[in-house]
Amino acid sequence: MKEKGLLIVLSGPSGVGKGTVRHAIFSRPGAKFEYSISMTTRKPREGEVDGVDYFFRSREEFEQLMNEGRLLEYAEYVGNYYGTPLDYVNETLGSGKDVFLEIEVQGAKQVREKVPEGLFIFLMPPNLNELESRIVGRGTESVELIRNRMEAAKREIELMSLYDYIVENDHVDLAVERINAIVLAEHCRSERAASKYIKMLEGK
Amino acid sequence: MKEKGLLIVLSGPSGVGKGTVRHAIFSRPGAKFEYSISMTTRKPREGEVDGVDYFFRSREEFEQLMNEGRLLEYAEYVGNYYGTPLDYVNETLGSGKDVFLEIEVQGAKQVREKVPEGLFIFLMPPNLNELESRIVGRGTESVELIRNRMEAAKREIELMSLYDYIVENDHVDLAVERINAIVLAEHCRSERAASKYIKMLEGK
Numbered sequence: 001m002k003e004k005g006l007l008i009v010l011s012g013p014s015g016v017g018k019g020t021v022r023h024a025i026f027s028r029p030g031a032k033f034e035y036s037i038s039m040t041t042r043k044p045r046e047g048e049v050d051g052v053d054y055f056f057r058s059r060e061e062f063e064q065l066m067n068e069g070r071l072l073e074y075a076e077y078v079g080n081y082y083g084t085p086l087d088y089v090n091e092t093l094g095s096g097k098d099v100f101l102e103i104e105v106q107g108a109k110q111v112r113e114k115v116p117e118g119l120f121i122f123l124m125p126p127n128l129n130e131l132e133s134r135i136v137g138r139g140t141e142s143v144e145l146i147r148n149r150m151e152a153a154k155r156e157i158e159l160m161s162l163y164d165y166i167v168e169n170d171h172v173d174l175a176v177e178r179i180n181a182i183v184l185a186e187h188c189r190s191e192r193a194a195s196k197y198i199k200m201l202e203g204k
Numbered sequence: 205m206k207e208k209g210l211l212i213v214l215s216g217p218s219g220v221g222k223g224t225v226r227h228a229i230f231s232r233p234g235a236k237f238e239y240s241i242s243m244t245t246r247k248p249r250e251g252e253v254d255g256v257d258y259f260f261r262s263r264e265e266f267e268q269l270m271n272e273g274r275l276l277e278y279a280e281y282v283g284n285y286y287g288t289p290l291d292y293v294n295e296t297l298g299s300g301k302d303v304f305l306e307i308e309v310q311g312a313k314q315v316r317e318k319v320p321e322g323l324f325i326f327l328m329p330p331n332l333n334e335l336e337s338r339i340v341g342r343g344t345e346s347v348e349l350i351r352n353r354m355e356a357a358k359r360e361i362e363l364m365s366l367y368d369y370i371v372e373n374d375h376v377d378l379a380v381e382r383i384n385a386i387v388l389a390e391h392c393r394s395e396r397a398a399s400k401y402i403k404m405l406e407g408k
Contacts, residue, residue, distance in 0.1 A: 122394070124401055157405055165389065166397040178392055185369065185389035188382055190326070193370040197328055201361055 005093040007115050008033060008100045008183060011108035012123030013153035015135035017169050021123060022102040024176045033098035036089055042080035072114065075106035078145065082107060098183065105156040119186055121179060122163035126170040209297040211319050212237060212304045212387060215312035216327030217357035219339035221373045225327060226306040228380045237302035237387065240293055246284035276318065279310035282349065286311060302387065309360040323390055325383060326367035330374040
């Protein structure tokens with residue numbers, strides 16, 4: 001029987017650069033996990049593509065999946081829904097592949113309740129000024145929204161110790177290296193790897 | 205205050221290639237940890253250098269350190285003592301550097317008792333035939349000693365689940381990559397990394 005894949009959850013405060021890090025991970029040759037595309041009711045930002053960055057859906061379509069229990073997690077965040085379609089995740093893990101989720105902090109909390117054995121990684125800004133300038137730099141939000149986001153981000157950072165790992169996003173390449181190292185290391189953890197070798201001993 | 209370094213313990217059955225992997229780790233530029241040279245009473249093999257591969261000492265000298273409690277661990281293994289000088293390890297960890305030990309399985313068990321928060325990595329042969337041919341290939345032992353070593357190796361492999369990680373030594377470069385990934389990942393574990401970021405929140 002094939003070993004079940006790992007569920008890897010990358011989260012962190014709004015504006016920390018989760019999307020950029022995820023893009024970098026999957027744009028490299030040899031990415032070893034499957035990306036689970038999130039679903040959202042927010043409008044696409046410039047350059048975002050439906051079915052690549054997100055599945056962009058109406059509130060009505062989203063709420064139907066919610067009611068049918070077909071979302072691993074969902075959250076309403078500054079007026080929009082974000083969520084993870086459940087079927088794809090289960091099928092991919094079952095086939096032995098690791099699944100990578102990049103989601104908001106509220107959603108990560110729900111996944112932790114449903115899949116406690118998942119691998120939870122918190123992406124951390126190197127400092128709060130940096131975080132603020134990234135939120136401002138996006139240029140898509142009003143002053144009040146920026147203030148709200150900063151307050152939300154600080155509350156989110158306080159949840160970091162609920163995660164298994166904290167990865168600083170001081171530089172995208174370093175963050176990617178750390179995340180890849182974490183996944184490789186987790187596959188070597190003895191509670192995961194031992195069963196394979198017990199067979200070796202029994203065979204001789 | 206500087207965070208204390210990690211104690212990294214690489215062990216595994218006799219003949220698995222611990223020394224080769226350790227050499228590869230430290231021969232690369234940018235190795236991030238300090239190697240703790242073991243002490244032994246066995247005779248140097250061809251090419252081995254005192255103070256580099258081991259501290260080669262007489263039984264009398266070794267037993268004196270044992271009696272003075274100045275060894276983190278020691279073991280008698282096929283007629284020779286192997287051990288780790290304690291002072292060097294404590295000083296290096298205290299200065300915030302990671303210390304890397306490559307030791308026999310008996311010794312690793314003692315270190316686990318004294319330093320339970322250490323990082324214990326078990327190096328695993330890809331299969332038992334491979335292990336046997338490595339032990340034979342060394343060409344330094346008699347047939348009876350080889351048989352003894354194979355039996356000892358099998359008993360040692362049974363202890364793998366006492367370790368935090370199992371790293372397969374199917375290829376030296378891959379084993380090195382896995383070990384480096386494990387150390388990098390462990391530094392990101394939230395119980396180690398969180399305190400640094402709590403200060404960030406308090407600062408603003």
